[in-house]
Amino acid sequence: MSKILIVEDEQPIVDLIIMCLKASGYETDYALDGEAGADLICERDYDLLLLDIMLPKLDGYELLAYARRENIPVIFLTAKGELQDRVKGLNMGADDYIVKPFEPEELLARIHCVLRRYKSVIRLPDIKIDTRQRSVTLHDQPVHLTLKEYELLLYLAENGGIALSRGQILANVWESDDEDTRTVDLHIQRLRKKLNLEKTIQTLPKIGYRFEV
Amino acid sequence: MSKILIVEDEQPIVDLIIMCLKASGYETDYALDGEAGADLICERDYDLLLLDIMLPKLDGYELLAYARRENIPVIFLTAKGELQDRVKGLNMGADDYIVKPFEPEELLARIHCVLRRYKSVIRLPDIKIDTRQRSVTLHDQPVHLTLKEYELLLYLAENGGIALSRGQILANVWESDDEDTRTVDLHIQRLRKKLNLEKTIQTLPKIGYRFEV
DNA sequence: AGATTATGATACATTTTTGATACAACACCT
DNA sequence: AGGTGTTGTATCAAAAATGTATCATAATCT
Secondary structure (H helix, E strand, O other), X not given: OOXXXXXXXXXXXXXXXXXXXXXXXXXXXXXXXXXXXXXXXXXXXXXXXXXXXXXXXXXXXXXXXXXXXXXXXXXXEEOOOOHHHHHHHHHHOOOEEEEOOOOXXXXXXXXXXXXXXXXXXXXXXXXXXXXXXXXXXXXXXXXXXXXXXXXXXXXXXXOOOOEEEHHHHHXXXXXXXXXXXXXXXXXXHHHHHHHOOOOOEEEEOOOEEEEOO | OOEEEEEOOOHHHHHHHHHHHHHOOOEEXXXXXXXXXXXXXXXXXXXXXXXXXXOOOOOHHHHHHHHHXXXXXXXXXXXXXXXXXXXXXXXXXXXXXXXXXXXXXXXXXXHHHHHHHHOOEEEEOOXXXXXXXXXXXXXXXXXXXXXXXXXXXXXXXXOOOOEEEHHHHHHHHHOOOOOOOOHHHHHHHHHHHXXXXXXXXXXXXXXXXXXXX
């Protein structure tokens, strides 16, 4: 079952949440300040974080950065007045928020929703990409991709069905605006070869490429 | 009418733009820094963004990323010297740019153009054009068009019912002012053949062509 | 009608773009 | 220093796109 970390400095709230989660079969850990939370995030592997924003030592936003690094979804626990916080958190990449005080049912619903929505695994025909492990398999056989190959694959997969110019690809994967280079073509070739994507990655002559979905 | 968000840190420019847009019947919002802009983009639904590049807190490129996520077209407002910015922006997927200071008429023209162009699916009898995919189907069967064929079709479809001279077509699709060439005729033929447009693309002898709608 | 001009159809030559391969530069690790 | 892996450039071959030339056909004009 999923493992959830709670970082929240008010013990009674922590206890309440843990009770709820245990009852629903989730595994839980908790930390009462940001630093302890950060340590746990690094040490262990969680499927979801519940983060208070106002925390001693390290605040929720900083923990959010940790979470992003490890690709763990986050739900913020915000106090009533902190609408701005909420917006900022969502902008920074939180997956949801819940306003304290909340009903246990609502919390569970949101957790369920985020976990379901949060696909660290992208499934394509024959290919599976696990963004948390940064691993790719073809017919369940692991395939080694270099960094650029992996990033390119991800970009293509995320933009499946859309025509992408070389310029766009370069800008987004390489963060370059070079015009006169065949780098993209070469990496497309390598991906096609490694993952049998000859048909899936369509060449659009004079335009660029399109990843068929 | 369309809703447009302006993100620009110079209030006088904002006021000017708002005045223009209101006069043309657009609904407007504005933000004076990148963060406020990001919040608005997430909260509300815009049809178009006008983005300055140099902005406090979050720059135009970052906002562009937000826009891409929500599929909102973007026009950059660039200062005179920033040609590189312009190129980078276009590569990253901006739809147009305009150099400050600009004439209100020009801004309106570009806005109009982008909004029209950004409709991603154009439906014609039997034919569907998806501009995001850069794909064309005839009776739901994909039809392969070359770049020029595709651009020509788009131009014709956008100017349905209007008589177009070869000169106009050449100017708009080929960006050429060649006089003595049969290129247009040839491409019209190819389109007619590929998409059963013998009747739909009317020949206007001594004039040019007209796409019937 | 016959001449003239404009357009349609086809074939082909040219140019441009992409695929494939080899290799050089570079970083990283031991 | 040597080995390994990644990344991008250079080169050539293959494929695709594009435009010209040519001739047939249709429309127009005197």
